[in-house]
Amino acid sequence: MDNLGELKKLIVKYIEQLDEEKAVNLTNKALNKGMDPITLVETVNMGMERVGKLYENKDYYIADLILSGLIFRKILELDKMKKYFLQNKDKGLGKVVLGTVKGDIHDIGKDIFKGMLEANGFEVIDLGVDVPKEEFVKAVKENKPDIVSMSAALTNTIETMRDVVKAFLKAGIRDKVKVIAGANHMNADISKYIGADGFSNEASTGTKICLKWMKEKQMRSNK
Incomplete structure (x- = not known):
């Protein structure tokens, strides 16, 4: 669970399953363990792509698609993510x-x-x-x-x-x-x-x- 590779897999899994609490908690844990925000955003995007495919296959509904977007926004609002964005914006x-x-x-x-x-x-x-x-x-x-x-x-x-x-x-x-x-x-x-x-x-x-x-x-x- 402490391995960043395993954390990435779990983050993708829980975003795909639309488990907001687990997805947000694991992304926060990944950041605290040293995962850089760019890698984290790419990881979250992988989960979002899976949600999109499930929607296209009619396994998910529009409400599920919206929920995945809300999870993504909540992850972007994590303190370390916002701090990173502000630092990079000045570049x-x-x-x-x-x-x-x-x-x-x-x-x-x-x-x-x-x-x-x-x-x-x-x-x-x-x-x-x-x-x-x-x-x-x-x-x-x-x-x-x-x-x-x-x-x-x-x-x-x-x-x-x-x-x-x-x-x-x-x-x-x-x-x-x-x-x-x-x-x-x-x-x-x-x-x-x-x-x-x-x-x-x-x-x-x-x-x-x-x-x-x-x-x-x-x-x-x-x-």
Whole structure:
């Protein structure tokens, strides 16, 4: 039980089983035993992915999906997690404007991605859900982010995402930011149709893409 590897397995198991008390207690124990917050967030994400698959297979209901999101948020609120996020925020790795697009109120995937970005040192401006294209444009102009992340769970938001990118073009700010589209149904063809620079079906991959973009930007600025 004291082995971090075993703790990781149990954390994934109890998140999958939606056992909030055991999941939160074990994540706190893992932090106290030296597990770094990034590894912990990735571990929690593994459990969340299992919940998502159970939902897709109709073994879980929407209420179960919501509960898994609440467990994730409670883990992010642990003192050591919040302290780590605050410390990394000051590193100024990069800035991300994040939001679930107009017509979609799903926030679980968005919140997981936000947590992983913050754990890796990004400053995140979270616009919330059901965000119209005008709000994305306004946020980019006001915050001057490096990256914009559009999140969605519904397949009928593809055109909405495309409209956001078109709005960036019209406002003359498209070349100022990288755009990543996140959704379970996203693929390379849809991403290209939307006009995004990249896409992801899950939070850890999306985070790696954002880190890669920031590394490339740093290399360009050093030339």
